[in-house]
Amino acid sequence: AQSVTQLDSHVSVSEGTPVLLRCNYSSSYSPSLFWYVQHPNKGLQLLLKYTSAATLVKGINGFEAEFKKSETSFHLTKPSAHMSDAAEYFCVVIPSGSARQLTFGSGTQLTVLP
Amino acid sequence: DGGITQSPKYLFRKEGQNVTLSCEQNLNHDAMYWYRQDPGQGLRLIYYSQIVNDFQKGDIAEGYSVSREKKESFPLTVTSAQKNPTAFYLCASSSTGGFTDTQYFGPGTRLTVL
Numbered sequence: 001a002q003s004v005t006q007l008d009s010h011v012s013v014s015e016g017t018p019v020l021l022r023c024n025y026s027s028s029y030s031p032s033l034f035w036y037v038q039h040p041n042k043g044l045q046l047l048l049k050y051t052s053a054a055t056l057v058k059g060i061n062g063f064e065a066e067f068k069k070s071e072t073s074f075h076l077t078k079p080s081a082h083m084s085d086a087a088e089y090f091c092v093v094i095p096s097g098s099a100r101q102l103t104f105g106s107g108t109q110l111t112v113l114p
Numbered sequence: 115d116g117g118i119t120q121s122p123k124y125l126f127r128k129e130g131q132n133v134t135l136s137c138e139q140n141l142n143h144d145a146m147y148w149y150r151q152d153p154g155q156g157l158r159l160i161y162y163s164q165i166v167n168d169f170q171k172g173d174i175a176e177g178y179s180v181s182r183e184k185k186e187s188f189p190l191t192v193t194s195a196q197k198n199p200t201a202f203y204l205c206a207s208s209s210t211g212g213f214t215d216t217q218y219f220g221p222g223t224r225l226t227v228l
Binding site: 042092094 | 118120155157158206214216218219220222
């Protein structure tokens with residue numbers, strides 16, 4: 001069975017400082033991994049996805065994530081936070097060869113301080 | 115504009131009543147999905163449909179029903195059998211039925227049972 005753990009339920013950063021949102025997964029197979037962002041009372045928007053190509057994945061709005069198989073991690077980073085980045089972020093894992101089992105993490109709420 | 119629409123945005127229901135949430139997409143996607151989101155939790159899959167006139171149960175299908183009579187529409191009925199229906203409901207679609215495809219989300223419907 002697969003699972004995904006977002007290590008921080010809340011992260012606060014100051015505007016202009018780096019962002020790190022941590023995600024660890026467990027999966028029996030080589031997974032596909034996604035990061036989604038959700039602004040208040042809105043649907044989810046895809047930030048980026050990893051599907052066994054390059055391990056460093058670049059997404060929208062300056063975000064990127066690195067797939068590290070040895071650490072079973074897929075942390076999301078951004079060099080410089082903007083006020084508009086304040087939102088909830090979800091890490092999602094889908095193992096390959098599965099019966100379409102998609103698992104969401106519990107989310108990380110990002111606060112950006114002026 | 116292509117996208118996914120959900121209506122209504124807010125819905126109130128009395129205990130014991132069935133209620134139907136609408137989801138429409140004009141992206142010409144084959145697959146559609148319904149998720150439930152509770153505070154502090156990630157999304158959980160209720161039902162999904164990979165093709166017209168076919169749908170499959172997700173992780174928490176009990177107390178819910180769906181239909182897929184048209185490609186662009188995937189309504190969700192929350193029945194009186196659902197013990198705790200108050201939640202935020204999100205509809206999504208993807209171009210094919212593969213879960214590794216990018217899913218595009220609607221803005222959601224917040225259901226409150228009075």
